[in-house]
Amino acid sequence: MTDTKTALLNVAEQAARTRGFDGFSYADLADAVGIRKASIHYHFPTKAALSAALMDRYHDALKADCDRIDAAWPTAGQRLLALIDIYRDALSGGKTLCLCVALIGSRESLSDEVIQKISEFRAMMVNWLIRVFELAAQDGSISSLGAAPAEARAALALLEGAHLTARAEESTSSFNQAVELLEARC
Numbered sequence: 001m002t003d004t005k006t007a008l009l010n011v012a013e014q015a016a017r018t019r020g021f022d023g024f025s026y027a028d029l030a031d032a033v034g035i036r037k038a039s040i041h042y043h044f045p046t047k048a049a050l051s052a053a054l055m056d057r058y059h060d061a062l063k064a065d066c067d068r069i070d071a072a073w074p075t076a077g078q079r080l081l082a083l084i085d086i087y088r089d090a091l092s093g094g095k096t097l098c099l100c101v102a103l104i105g106s107r108e109s110l111s112d113e114v115i116q117k118i119s120e121f122r123a124m125m126v127n128w129l130i131r132v133f134e135l136a137a138q139d140g141s142i143s144s145l146g147a148a149p150a151e152a153r154a155a156l157a158l159l160e161g162a163h164l165t166a167r168a169e170e171s172t173s174s175f176n177q178a179v180e181l182l183e184a185r186c
Contacts, residue, residue, distance in 0.1 A: 005043045007033045013054055017096040021051060021106035048111035051103065055117035058099045059124065062086075066128045076132045077141030077186030080155070083129075084179050087159045094170035101163050126152045143185045158182060 011032040015024035026047070030037040044050035069082045090098045100121055103110060110118075129152035136142035145151065162178035 004033065004035060004039070008040060008043055008050070009053060009057060012050055013058070013099060014096070016051075016054065017090075017099055017102045021047075021103050022109050048114065051110060051114045052117060054099060055103070055114055055121060059117065059121045062121070063124060066125075075139050075141035076136035077139075079132050079135070080129075080142060081183060081186050083132075084159065084183060087163065088172060088175060088179075091163065091166050091172050091175060094166045094172055094175075097163050097167050098160070101160050122156065125156050129153075129155050141186060155182060 008029055011029050012024065015028060015032075026037050026040045029040055040050075044053065065086055066083070069079050073079045073082055087098060090096065096102075097105075100118055103114065104118055107115065126149075130148045133142065133145065133148035133151040133155075136145055137148065158178060162175040165178060166172055166175035168174075
């Protein structure tokens with residue numbers, strides 16, 4: 001059985017990923033979880049606190065995913081393809097965005113703390129991708145390599161942008177088309 005705090009985070013993440021940060025309220029969460037709206041404030045006094053908790057959880061989950069990829073796949077190409085699959089799966093057929101992209105679309109509504117957490121998340125992903133592209137320079141499993149930092153920033157921007165186009169069309173086909181060249185390099 002899921003505890004109330006986890007249930008609230010699960011529902012809030014799904015709502016943010018489908019409707020954006022401004023697309024749900026505490027009343028929506030209370031209805032979905034089956035508690036009083038006032039009870040949410042016990043766990044998350046403000047929506048800013050809720051969004052900070054969401055980013056912390058998301059950061060930890062993606063870092064764990066990257067660690068699992070590193071442990072499971074020896075080549076850079078395999079690691080990059082595994083990350084692309086994680087982003088593809090996060091689309092839920094074009095119905096959702098990754099949390100970072102979903103939240104940044106509401107930047108003006110976010111606290112400075114959450115904007116900082118998004119920056120930290122993106123830095124973690126870029127640094128992981130830099131290591132992937134540095135490995136690619138050694139193992140040759142990704143073709144046409146440029147400088148690892150530039151490759152990493154471009155790959156993350158491509159994945160995030162492909163998420164937006166897939167969400168706009170509510171289909172993973174545009175995501176697949178956007179990442180086709182990147183996948184072909186592996």
